[in-house]
Amino acid sequence: MDPGLVQLDQGSGGRAMHELIDALFLSAFENPLLLERNDSAVFEIGGGRLAMTTDSYVIDPLFFPGGDIGSLAVHGTVNDLAMRGAKPLYITAGFILEEGLLVDDLKRVVASMARAVREAGVQVIAGDTKVVPKGKADKLFINTSGIGIVPAGLDIAGANARPGDLVLINGTIGDHGMAVLCKREGLEFENEIQSDSAALNGLVERMLEAFAGIHVLRDPTRGGVATTLNEIAEQSGVGIRLFEEALPVRGDVAGACEVLGLDPLYVANEGKVLAIVPASGADAVLSAMKSHPLGKSSCLMGEVVSDDPGRVLLRTRIGGCRIVDMLRGEQLPRIC
């Protein structure tokens, strides 16, 4: 029943999007760097190694607890660079504005972007602005591209996970997605859930100082931790085991997910990094993470195994086991 029309879930970060990318973009633009499917591409120019990435932001609502489209557009691109161990340097910003957008809203977004670039230690060095007629875009879309420099000796990529490695994360999962969902749908719980949106380059730098041999870094954005770990399992040809009791989820996020029938493993994060680290370096990395403000509640949540290559499995609290698949379709609330 393929209607030959783009469907919404082809942009949800899950399996449908991967298939679209594989079928269309990767084959059309085929080159070794693109085929690596990493958060950013790392290449050599004049003896130095650079990382480069691009990302577009179409979030609704523009402002949400813990951030807005402007800070998100900076954090997302900075993080994609940091996930290769790169030191982010410069970003570009393209704005698509819908006719009728409140200038005050635009000012707030730009001010927030300016704050975010300062905090992340990067600079916006080029930009573009377009205005489209009302109804041809939804208020404001932003594209950012970023470039950074990769220190010598680092080899961090999605294909590098090895059996015996441990899976670390710098805090609770699902905060961003639930903050945005609750804001968008006007769902109110006891406390407002805050997005975790943050630039992770400072944290990553500290982790690499502690142990430069980190195998994989990935920020589990759309599709959540489950989808990102599935990507890594596929890229590396390994299995990943998670421990249910070790999954860090804030009480309010867990509660909201329970109410809506969502699984925090599939909910987006914007300030989290999954680190896959050889066991020998895991203690050093974990304590470095915990010493950073963005990693206070860092923890061990799983391990890399040679069984079940390409798959993520979860050992449940009661001793059972189940598959943790990639996000398929959009995650939707239950109705009963």
Added chain:
Amino acid sequence: MKYLDEYRDPQLAKELIERLRRRTFSKKEIRLMEICGTHTVAIFRSGLKELLPPEIRLISGPGCPVCVTANEDIDRAIWLSGKPGVIITTFGDLARVPGSSSSLHIERSRGADVRIVYATLDALRIARENPDREVIFIGIGFETTAPTIAAAVQQARKLGVENFSVFSAHKLLPPAMRALLDAREVNIDGFICPGHVSIVIGAGAYREVAENYRIPCVVTGFEPLDILQGVTLLIDQVESGRAEVENQYRRAVTWEGNVAARKLIDEIFEPADSTWRGMGVIPKSGLRFRPAWKKFDAAERFAMPDIKVREHPGCKCGEVLRGIMLPTECGLFRKGCSPQEPKGPCMVSSEGTCGAYYRYQSAPLR
């Protein structure tokens, strides 16, 4: 998380499992049917099936509201979405369920205005915000969702909202349980009765099934400990030859249920024959508008054409819903049918049995 973690205590769960494993059973196989999609998913998500002794078989019944919605109703919803000026509002997964030749999801990419809402009152809000559009809520689900829809309809009348209507494809659970037993296709030794539905209809609603059909019924909560306890109570009944209604989920469910919610349903709807996917027409198993509320009935407001339903020839959702076939026994499972490209609703819905097998089932940990 308070009030939930208590029911996920790993130590207690392991003890309950151990106790079940140590038991001897008088039958080679005891078949317990859960008739709630949330139970199906909870069982898979906790990996419970493989922990139970091999004599206890958990089978899934017609408990997923999206899955039991008949193809013809999906087609009608799709037809409604094509009417000029219409906004379709619906819950979650329904949009992705394929009808005879399309889905609401596909119609949305073709330009239909289909919006997923989280509560029926959101649909009413959309109607008030768009006075020049017709807003139709596709009402599916069991006794759990019906009161919220009744409340929205009542509110619409109170506020004088003229452009809001409901396409009612609601289902009532006890008639389906009786129909399953009457058909005698599947051996059921006990029912794990739904938690949410029972909050509304009350544990007492299963008395007829327990007494007339001699099938043990245990109303059960959704956490691993709840389900283990529910299973234990059912096994106790089966082994001692009893057939009663027991209520494991006392913290939420009473014998009478939520009388106010039922009164609300009853004010606006009346029971009517309804077509279930895979089960055909079941007498008095659906809800239609009472005459006084007809103006909120989308089926009245829009003259529905006769719809020729075409089922996917290989799809065995009907058999899966009746508990006579496992998803893995269907020729399409993982071969052309996946959550992403579903051929039938049981693969689409997050509460569908096929989807649960697809997403969660794995070999035991080595």
